[in-house]
Amino acid sequence: MVEKHISEWTTEDKKKANLDNVSKYILYMTLDKNMFNKIKTCTTAKEDWVKLTQLCEEITETKHNKLNVSIQKFDNAKMKLGETLKEIDEWFNSIVIEIPALGKTYCNCEIALKVMRILPRE
Template sequence: MQTHLAIQDDEMWYVITDIPMKILKANIAVAITEGAPYRMEKPQEEWTNEDKRKANLNNVAKDILYKTLDKVTFSKIKMCRITKEIWEKLIQLCERNEITKENKLPVVVQKFDNIKMKIGESMNEYDRRVINIINELNALGKVYSNKKVALKVVRGLPKE
């Protein structure tokens, strides 16, 4: 049974990274070089259960991908017809997100480094600003120790 699942996984990955499977049959009447049979599309009325399963793999793969996406990402890929298009769009979106993260991190680190309590600002407001910056840093993969954050908060307080 595991061999059958491995074959299905390979077929599924093919559908995601290439094109939907075409169901073909040999046309022995037409021979190509060295007597190899010419392959032509098999009419649907001749499909076996295995042929139907393979032909449906694109729909199964699309369904799996759809169920893993949030509404925002889904809205960006819902017009794609085949799984390969969805996969390529997701790769493009993820790469763009990584580049955005890389570009945004230095800006947020600088915000953290330069944060100071403003004149007339309450301790709660200052604390909220610090927490927002810490959350941004965490989302970008940069984590500071509690000790470093506490020191930053204290150093950002006015002398009076």
């Protein structure tokens, strides 16, 4: 597609360009600096939107993968031989704190039961 020189624009072309500029402005005002830097090379609002959609899908997928790993850590948590209660408390708390930040919650009862299962019978 060959672009017209601005002097050759019709009223319809001017309206479309204005809408595109307004759309880009609205998008840019809602983004933080990091996200803006990822889309600033796009030339139209449509390109901006497509790029943002792709970025958000990647972020959602990454968050889902992190959640799965954290849940596996929680489910497979066991006290290792020679490990102190302080060490267990530190790594288990890091898992318990990480999981809600990724979108899943455990009730206090589930966490307490898991702690009881982690500890050796002795």
